[in-house]
Amino acid sequence: MTTSDQTNDLLEYLRQQRDLFRYRLPSRPDAGRFIDQLMRFLFPVTQDCQSATQDVSRTYAQLNDQLVCLMRPLSGHLHQAPEELSMLFFEQLRSIYDDLLYDARAIADNDPASKGFEEVIAVYPGFYAIAVYRFAHALLRLNVPLLPRMLTEYAHGQTGIDIHPGARIGRSFFIDHGTGVVIGETTVIGENVKVYQGVTLGATHVAKNMAQKKRHPTIEDNVVIYANATILGGKTVVGHDSVIGGNVWLTNSVEPYSLVYHQSQIEVRTKEVE
CATH class of the missing domain: 1.10.3130.10 (serine acetyltransferase, domain 1)
Structure with missing residues (x-):
């Protein structure tokens, strides 16, 4: 097949593909x-x-x-x-x-x-x-x-x-710094909510048959979510006036006025100087 034939085949293939969009x-x-x-x-x-x-x-x-x-x-x-x-x-x-x-x-x-x-x-x-x-x-x-x-x-x-246009977000919404924030399609956010960088409001799993269902969490009024927290699931509700600490992984609802934090152990040692 010549170069000209290959070009013609490609162009015809692309013409056919256009009808699929x-x-x-x-x-x-x-x-x-x-x-x-x-x-x-x-x-x-x-x-x-x-x-x-x-x-x-x-x-x-x-x-x-x-x-x-x-x-x-x-x-x-x-x-x-x-x-x-x-x-x-x-x-x-x-x-x-x-x-x-x-x-x-x-x-x-x-x-x-x-x-x-x-x-x-x-x-x-x-x-x-x-x-x-x-x-x-x-x-x-x-x-x-x-x-x-x-x-x-x-x-x-x-x-x-990344904020999906389908999310519902109330007034006085504050994203601080912002890089890496993800807010999914069926997320509901109340008023006076503050979110830091790296926060994900997402789904527990991805499946096409979930397209018409609520897959993302509900965040009630006056909630603060600190950096790199992940809150997942359509049934997950963060009650009003709660604080979600940095690096928290949350898949269950919490009551209003809750303080949720991730506890990790950090050990600091002083080097021995010879």
Whole structure:
């Protein structure tokens, strides 16, 4: 077989394979640009040169057009036209914005290293990941497929924080540092919850037949979860006002006001000096 024949066979094979894909998706760069422009629109503490010269009405119209464009490849799988869904999304923007103000204030008020509200919005990866989650969750509730996950995975790549858009998260959520945090699809988190880096809110096991079941834990109000703790299982409930210590592995529920900690033995010896 000649090189030309091999090329023709490859091209024909790829043409056949294209028919197997159920969805067409927007590009990742376009999804990322939408998110970042939306963040600058809501929180103009940072601006690129172009956005800084645009008025609010013009930017709002551009964002609406961008979201319609992002949804258009999915048109065959939407229950409403992209234009209608975009309108419904932007009708929720005031409520999402208010929730994000609570999140930012929780971080600014509780982190002694924070220099203020603007710093949290501009540079904190936890706030960025939470914001993108709240946008994506709103789209998921409108039954938009795949795009919400594309948005949260963009944030995952930017921050190292993986929040599934299907999770339900209350106000004043604080992710400190953030790298390595994983929050699964059916997780429920109450208000005033604080999570440190490396925390996993996951499932006890992975199986496709569990897709429609609650697989991830419930975290009630005013809970603090310290670094590298792992909390697993759909029936696991962490009661309100509890503290989960670092490196804890938890697969059972705990009552409100619980203190759960991992106990390890560390031995320190002084070297003998000859």
